[in-house]
Amino acid sequence: MPAADRLWPRGLRARLSIGIAVVVALALGAAFVGIYRGTGSQLRGQIDRDLRVEVGAFAAQGLPGGSPNPRQVASAASSYIAGRPFGPAARLLIARVPGGAVVTNQPELLGIRGQGRSDQDHEPGSIQATENAQVVRLRQAPPGYSEIGLHDAGTLRLLTQAVTRGGHALATVSVGEPLAPVTRAQRGVARTFALWGSLTLVAAALGGYLLAARTTRPLRRLASTAALIDAGDLSRRVAGVARSGEVRVVAEAFDHMLERLQEAFARQQEFVSDASHELRTPLTVIAGQIEVLARQHDVSDEDVERVAGFIRVEIARMERLVDDLLLLASIDEQRAVSRETIEIAPFTEELWQSIRELGERRFELPTVPQGTLSADSDRLTQALRNIARNAVEHTQPGGLVRLSVSAFGDTLTFAVDDDGPGIPSEERARVFDRFHRSIGSPVPDGHGAGLGLAIAQAIIRAHGGRIWADAASSGGARVAFALDGFRPKA
């Protein structure tokens, strides 16, 4: 067994709960990424919009009108900025004036020492600046949005814009806002997801396991019932394992199959016991005759001859029975019949000629349709012989036995009528059952074991045809069958 196979659990319950947990984990992961990013970009968008408004306000209100000199610009910016000290709720404001002056509400951040909010009073070169990267980057922020990492306040989002008037650069205005709230909000999202996500995951795995256990319970019951049936108890049924759903459908189909199996089994058993019974009768007769002979002290030739006659008759009966049984078995076995093209007129002529030898009857064969039939001629002869022999057996000498053949489309119907006592309507379906004989039926030479019509039916069904018993217009019985595959002669 490969290693991966051993790692992967085989039970449906474990598989389902792992599968559900994986799906939930993937969904949670995707939701986390979406919400984490969404929160970030939404807050950043808001910050960017605020920065734009702030820069606009600064340019409009913080800088003087007309064409002021840098000193005037710096002082106007100073007084604007004075009203907006840097704090948790306010933003970082910077105005860079041509000539090098920098005005800001956060001098420490830009490395400006002293109490003043601007270094306009100092010479540009004398600015006491802490020359570090942070200051340089703040002072040289490129136009547009940029981000600068601060030592202690995290990342700063900065919007820088040059303000010109009449073609002259007045100042470069920067407005900054820390991104710390964004990071805080995102961390909050991450914490919430870590907590609730893992709880959800555990709940999903557990729920999946319970659900799978519930779903597979009928399957397990189905399996255990199937095991009982396998052990030989065909009377069990499994539909009870599930009230509804797919398992119920499977269980019902299973029950249906069992029903058919049980019936087939019962039929088979009945057939075997009937066959054994039929075979035992002649054996009993033979044994009895021999017993009688053995008890006699002086056995005459006539006695021997008489017993031998009895035994011959019984053996002949057994032979016929065994032949019939073998024939039935071979028809049952062979799924397909070996079809050939039969010329109907000569076929029926010849057949009827041999039937005439069965007894002294008025054998009639009205005009037969011209054409061919695709069928197994030996089997067809057998079926017709069995039916015709019954007609002969159930009529008196001189009685009527008529075979009529008629075509309708590609269907050919053979009907054997007689003027005997007929078959009572309640018997008509059962006469085709194996070993069925009507009670009190006159069986003149003790010929039949009740297999003649069963064989005929098996043959006709193997051809895909239909066989039935009816009342004949001549007053007796009619046994008829219909086969497809007739081709009339053009």
Ligand SMILES: Nc1ncnc2c1ncn2[C@@H]1O[C@H](COP(=O)(O)OP(=O)(O)O)[C@@H](O)[C@H]1O
């Ligand atoms: N032509 C007929 N007239 C009256 N009864 C018939 C006729 N053909 C068949 N039957 C009835 O159908 C039963 C079954 O026939 P079959 O299968 O040939 O068995 P068997 O001839 O060995 O009795 C017969 O026992 C008989 O009662």
Ligand SMILES: [Mg+2]
């Ligand atoms: Mg018969």
